[in-house]
Amino acid sequence: MVLELQKPRPIWQIMFSTHHTDVGLLYLISSLAFLFLGGALALAIRLELFLPGSQFIADAMTFNRIFTVHGTTLIFLFILPFASAVGNYFVPIMVRYKDMAYPKLNAIAFWMIPPSGALIWLGFADFTWYATPPYSIISAPGPAADMWIFGLKILGISSILGAINFVVTIMKCKHPDMSLGQVPLLAWSFLSSSLIVIVAIPTFAAALLMLLTDRLGVSGFFNPAMGGDPIAYAHLFWFTFHPEVYVLVIPAIGMMYEIIPRFSRKPIFSNSSGIFAFVLLAIVGFSSWAHHMYATGMSFTEKTVFMVGTLAAVPASAMHVFNFLATMWNGRIRFATPMMWAVGGIALFFSAGAGGVVNSAMPLDFVTHDSYWVVGHFHLFVMGTIAFGSIGYLYYMFPYVTGRMYHERLGQVHFIMSFIGAVLVFFTQHVLGLFGMPRRIYDYPPIPEWIAMNQIATIGAMLIGVSMAIFLGNMIHASAKGRIANMDDPWDLGGKYYYPYQNKNPQH
Amino acid sequence: MGNHSNWPEWIYIGVVIALLVWVGAEAWNVERIVEHVPEDAEVIKVTGQQWFWTFEHEDGTKEIGELHVEVGKAYKFEIHSKDVNHSFNIHDYVVLLDAVPGRVNTVWFAPMEAGVHDIQCREYCGLLHYNMRGTLYVEDPKA
Amino acid sequence: MRSVIGLFLVLTVLIIVPAAGYVYAAGDEPGEYLDRRVEIWNLFFRMMTVAFAIGAVVSGTIVWQVWRFRESNPNAKPTPYEEKGEW
Numbered sequence: 001m002v003l004e005l006q007k008p009r010p011i012w013q014i015m016f017s018t019h020h021t022d023v024g025l026l027y028l029i030s031s032l033a034f035l036f037l038g039g040a041l042a043l044a045i046r047l048e049l050f051l052p053g054s055q056f057i058a059d060a061m062t063f064n065r066i067f068t069v070h071g072t073t074l075i076f077l078f079i080l081p082f083a084s085a086v087g088n089y090f091v092p093i094m095v096r097y098k099d100m101a102y103p104k105l106n107a108i109a110f111w112m113i114p115p116s117g118a119l120i121w122l123g124f125a126d127f128t129w130y131a132t133p134p135y136s137i138i139s140a141p142g143p144a145a146d147m148w149i150f151g152l153k154i155l156g157i158s159s160i161l162g163a164i165n166f167v168v169t170i171m172k173c174k175h176p177d178m179s180l181g182q183v184p185l186l187a188w189s190f191l192s193s194s195l196i197v198i199v200a201i202p203t204f205a206a207a208l209l210m211l212l213t214d215r216l217g218v219s220g221f222f223n224p225a226m227g228g229d230p231i232a233y234a235h236l237f238w239f240t241f242h243p244e245v246y247v248l249v250i251p252a253i254g255m256m257y258e259i260i261p262r263f264s265r266k267p268i269f270s271n272s273s274g275i276f277a278f279v280l281l282a283i284v285g286f287s288s289w290a291h292h293m294y295a296t297g298m299s300f301t302e303k304t305v306f307m308v309g310t311l312a313a314v315p316a317s318a319m320h321v322f323n324f325l326a327t328m329w330n331g332r333i334r335f336a337t338p339m340m341w342a343v344g345g346i347a348l349f350f351s352a353g354a355g356g357v358v359n360s361a362m363p364l365d366f367v368t369h370d371s372y373w374v375v376g377h378f379h380l381f382v383m384g385t386i387a388f389g390s391i392g393y394l395y396y397m398f399p400y401v402t403g404r405m406y407h408e409r410l411g412q413v414h415f416i417m418s419f420i421g422a423v424l425v426f427f428t429q430h431v432l433g434l435f436g437m438p439r440r441i442y443d444y445p446p447i448p449e450w451i452a453m454n455q456i457a458t459i460g461a462m463l464i465g466v467s468m469a470i471f472l473g474n475m476i477h478a479s480a481k482g483r484i485a486n487m488d489d490p491w492d493l494g495g496k497y498y499y500p501y502q503n504k505n506p507q508h
Numbered sequence: 509m510g511n512h513s514n515w516p517e518w519i520y521i522g523v524v525i526a527l528l529v530w531v532g533a534e535a536w537n538v539e540r541i542v543e544h545v546p547e548d549a550e551v552i553k554v555t556g557q558q559w560f561w562t563f564e565h566e567d568g569t570k571e572i573g574e575l576h577v578e579v580g581k582a583y584k585f586e587i588h589s590k591d592v593n594h595s596f597n598i599h600d601y602v603v604l605l606d607a608v609p610g611r612v613n614t615v616w617f618a619p620m621e622a623g624v625h626d627i628q629c630r631e632y633c634g635l636l637h638y639n640m641r642g643t644l645y646v647e648d649p650k651a
Numbered sequence: 652m653r654s655v656i657g658l659f660l661v662l663t664v665l666i667i668v669p670a671a672g673y674v675y676a677a678g679d680e681p682g683e684y685l686d687r688r689v690e691i692w693n694l695f696f697r698m699m700t701v702a703f704a705i706g707a708v709v710s711g712t713i714v715w716q717v718w719r720f721r722e723s724n725p726n727a728k729p730t731p732y733e734e735k736g737e738w
Contacts, residue, residue, distance in 0.1 A: 354706055362538075441637065495732075
């Protein structure tokens, strides 16, 4: 059974294909599967933390493994591959080229995902998705730890291959009549995030290798007894992963750039601001990594430098918010499901950023570091902005991929429940952090305020869980039995669903 | 495309940058005064290990899991780790700094009233990280 | 005139009073040590005031826009781009 049911094809034809829409579809299915798997782990965590004491997870080790795999799965096996799905599907179309620049390499990059996912899930390591030494070297039990390291190694290679493909496709294969400034903003978002990946990921690849040799005992990069320093890992890790969070968010913002103008019935307020903001963020994003390390004992001067670097990235994000608001101004907006997700995503993006600015102020980090404030903050980004933008875009591309319409009412119910749920979980977690609850803990003392807030957060999480079940049902049922969509204008907006020069999906 | 005046955008960016400069300046100032350790602060050696805290006072007194200090005195914690990364945290006094093997990190505080407070670990350190807790007793000075 | 006074009051509380406070900052004798909790939480609450004020403006703008420019609003009029159907 395949999603594109107007002219069904055998599944092995899709699996062996190198055409960009097929590879995009493979990325899509795999990323959605991992969304549900990682999400299920989140529900387990929230249920366990509903009350102090053990609820149904028998011991701390299991809990520690669950949150490690939850984070690893949702970042590396959902967000990044989902962005690749969208990019693969639409970037060649947006630059008016027949496929990605290197189709076979593209397929290889996808097929690295399932084995890595298997390594991560079969290992189920417990050292958090940061894998910080010395714990990850001395105490983390193998082979889970080594499987995680190999899994991430392969995923890093997959990311880099995909990034190379996007950069070459956009910069070298775009139509001769199209200048770079005319390339749509969604494509620009892939160009920016791919450039970040190419610069940032190799550092983590090095760190992983060093972690592995340290684990094997042949080196002491992070072992003080052998002359090493655990803080070195923190620098290598965050040098990659701070820019990486921009790799996560930039495509989602790009997706909102597709949805918001379309549904506002106006072009984007300022295309050049959007391009400038993407490129600026990609560059300035490299200047702030050690704000994750304020508590490691850095000197005052070092902390100041990174605080300035962090704050310097805020105007670029602020430009996107302005762009979206100015686009909606004087529009005539249809609040269909994709638009609801995009606008909800912008509102939460702003809250996430505001909390981040507070966190970057060095002294305030003494209150919030490694507490639930941080958990609430980054989840407002990854769920509130990125997942919301991604899910909204999934609804938007649904007719393109399947030729059918999803069920609109259910999509709106999905949004409303998820939005309320996200606010209940993540805003509450900010306050929970202010009250002192550390992150990554299996159990907590029976402090009444902590209990109350954990319970509110769990209820919010259950709301999101139920809404995701509705979402899954909607997607499956509508792809088989949804009404046939009007491919020129599925939402009857009056504008075009496709780019003016674009061919209809060849599978329809 | 978009040949409209964009002065609102420039003003908006100006306001954003002004706000960020204010945030940075305030944070820099507070950090500067908070990091200034009084000269007469009494040193307490804090050692974190999987999964408990030990303390050693200047006069050699050792404590495990609990720390007794006096109201009105300044204390400087020198934080060590014996195995993996931990983070020494007394949330009520906003004392937080990592315990990293191979280095010593320093943070200070001066409690002004008697009370009992929680000490917790704020850096994942394995199985019993959630239970790596202690108690701080701030006592009136024995006259 | 009232809004100028109001703005001045806010600025005084948020910026000038703390800045003046730092001039008379804590010294090094017992009894005069600064209380780090007070300094840090003070900074936090001042930042939160500003953040919530801005948040109110931003989210208020979004909410108002969503209400005013929704297509079911009686005052909704087509955008200039709808004529040609290209945007």
